[in-house]
Amino acid sequence: MATLYTQAESNTRKTFFLITIFVVVLIALGWLFSYLLNDSIFLVIAVILAVGQSFASYWYSDKIVLGISHAQPIKKEDDPELYRIVENLCITAGLPAPKIYITNETQPNAFATGRDKNHAVIVVTKGLLEKLDKTETEGVIAHELSHIGNRDILLSTAVVVLAGIIAIFSNLFLRISFWGGGRRRDSKDSGYLGLILLVLGIVAAILAPVIATLIRLAISRKREFLADVDGALLTRYPEGLASALEKIAADESPLKTASTTTAHLYISNPFKEKKFSNLFMTHPPIEERIKALREMEI
Numbered sequence: 001m002a003t004l005y006t007q008a009e010s011n012t013r014k015t016f017f018l019i020t021i022f023v024v025v026l027i028a029l030g031w032l033f034s035y036l037l038n039d040s041i042f043l044v045i046a047v048i049l050a051v052g053q054s055f056a057s058y059w060y061s062d063k064i065v066l067g068i069s070h071a072q073p074i075k076k077e078d079d080p081e082l083y084r085i086v087e088n089l090c091i092t093a094g095l096p097a098p099k100i101y102i103t104n105e106t107q108p109n110a111f112a113t114g115r116d117k118n119h120a121v122i123v124v125t126k127g128l129l130e131k132l133d134k135t136e137t138e139g140v141i142a143h144e145l146s147h148i149g150n151r152d153i154l155l156s157t158a159v160v161v162l163a164g165i166i167a168i169f170s171n172l173f174l175r176i177s178f179w180g181g182g183r184r185r186d187s188k189d190s191g192y193l194g195l196i197l198l199v200l201g202i203v204a205a206i207l208a209p210v211i212a213t214l215i216r217l218a219i220s221r222k223r224e225f226l227a228d229v230d231g232a233l234l235t236r237y238p239e240g241l242a243s244a245l246e247k248i249a250a251d252e253s254p255l256k257t258a259s260t261t262t263a264h265l266y267i268s269n270p271f272k273e274k275k276f277s278n279l280f281m282t283h284p285p286i287e288e289r290i291k292a293l294r295e296m297e298i
Contacts, residue, residue, distance in 0.1 A: 023050040026166060049165055062113040062121060062153075065265065069111075070257045071101035071123045082129065085138055086122065086145075093145050093234055098122050107253040108132055108244075111265040112144040112153050120148045127253060132244055139231060139241030143267055146230035152223045156265055170206070224267075228289050232296055242293040249286045 030046020076083040082100065090097045098112070098120035108128035114120035122144050132140065147153055232238035248268045255270035263270055269283045283289075 022166065026050045029166070029170065059115065062115060062119070065113050065262060066101060066121065066123070068257070068259060068262055069103055069123060071103045071121075073099060073101050079129070081134075082124070082137070085134070085141055089138065089142050089145055089234060093142075093149055095145060095149055096120075098145075098148060100124070102126060102129075103257055105253075105255050105257060106130075107255040107270060108248045108251055109255060109258075109266045109268060109270055110140050110144055111262075111267065112147045113265065114148070115154045116151070117148050120153060122148075125255070127251070128248075131251065132247060135235075135237060135240035136244035136247065138235050139237070139244045140267055142234040143227050143231035143241055146227040146234065147223065150223070150226065150230065152227065156223065224283055224289065225292065228293055229296070232293055233298065236298055238293040238296045238298065242290045245286055245290050245293075 027043070027046050027050050030043040030050075033042040033046075034040050074082075079100075079102075086100060087097050095117050098114065098117075099122075101121055101123040103123060103125050105125040106127040107125055108131045110122065110124040110128055112120060112122050122141065124140070128137065128140065147156075228241060231241055235241070245268060255266075258266065258270035264283070268286060
């Protein structure tokens, strides 16, 4: 059975494994695109991006996410109540207190980011502080602290950068290919083989970002269930988080700073998607999460 400690170790291994996979895929795409267009520039770009973005995804992905979200840091005097909730739960969880950021959004929501527990950040929206009561806020904060303790934050934040780069790189190939850029291979590589390789290159360019997105979504869905359970164990009051999730799900306010690349970070999907299949959902169905919380025995 997964525990906070086994999940933390597992996520550390997954993070570096995932970065390795993305690097290999990106360089492989670079080689394929360079071969098809008879131009080594794609391979050069791929190697540079693979090395540079692997470094950036570890050291700077949290700053990138905070920038995308327009989150601003606050001090203890700005919201003493929120700071007390975070500090008390950190003492219980045995975690150092993370920095606290706020976004000026009316939708109640929150997420955690950072590369480890000593460099963690919890981001909450203004709407969450205004629309949730204390026990509900505690449930949400405990959930996000569980992500920090489980070392989910580096894994989920790094994927934002890595998946985005693969999507951009693949889109670049498609644009150049369809607009006739690059130099086609010489006559000895022409014919059916050349056509097949070109088709495979286009298929790879289309599927690569889709596969990267599916990996990102699968990681997100699995980690939410465990963070719910660990958060409830931390507060010893599952109903607080269950009630918070109900309010968050029922709120129809938009979250303007959210994007498809960051949606999986939030405690609840900021786009309120209901029409997509489970394969493309960033979070487990909220009804299932609430049901699991209310069936917990503590």
